[in-house]
Amino acid sequence: DIQMTQSPSSLSASVGDRVTITCRASQSISSYLNWYQQRPGKPPKLLIYTASNLHSGVPSRFSGRGSGTDFTLTISSLQPEDFAIYYCQQSFSTPRTFGQGTKVEIK
């Protein structure tokens, strides 16, 4: 199985801050990396697919980059509705696996 490791596990930030979350795969996954946002009590919501493609309807303050084993999700200017848990997920092979999540909290 491909292991996905996110860092940090949690962070505190203020509205307007630039935030970057890192995801590392245990082996190369090319660009087969997706990012999801999960708010409390809700299902995950797709933000970014194939490492850098913004899903329909997702604000442009979200961006992704990377390939191989190292990937980042950046929120350029944190908004109140962005406080949530973010997960990366690899689509390179089965079983599909997720990172452990990064919780973005209000400072």
Place this chain on the structure above:
Amino acid sequence: QVQLQESGPGLVKPSQTLSLTCTVSGGSLSSGGYYWSWIRQHPGKGLEWIGFIYYSGTTYYNPSLRSRVTLSVDMSKNQFSLKLTSVTAADTAVYYCASYDSSVGEDYFDHWGQGTLVAVSS
């Protein structure tokens, strides 16, 4: 807009079988390029992929659960289902059904049900 809704018992006894159904609306199970998936989330924890099923019946399972999982589709009702046998407390989780877009250039979970909490307890 595709919508998914999980249904099934919220409480299952240890050693019994957990059975859930996902009803798809606003789209067809036979939509090309789409796989239909189950994912679970243990309380306060991360996400675990359980498996996929294509409308043809082709399945892919997480090896960690393969011996206990069966996915099936009911095209007449536009539903797909999960059966997990010999459950223990470790199977207590929120279970989500989701669509997986595997079209050319796409490979992601794009629509999710709201999730259903299944507790395993006597």
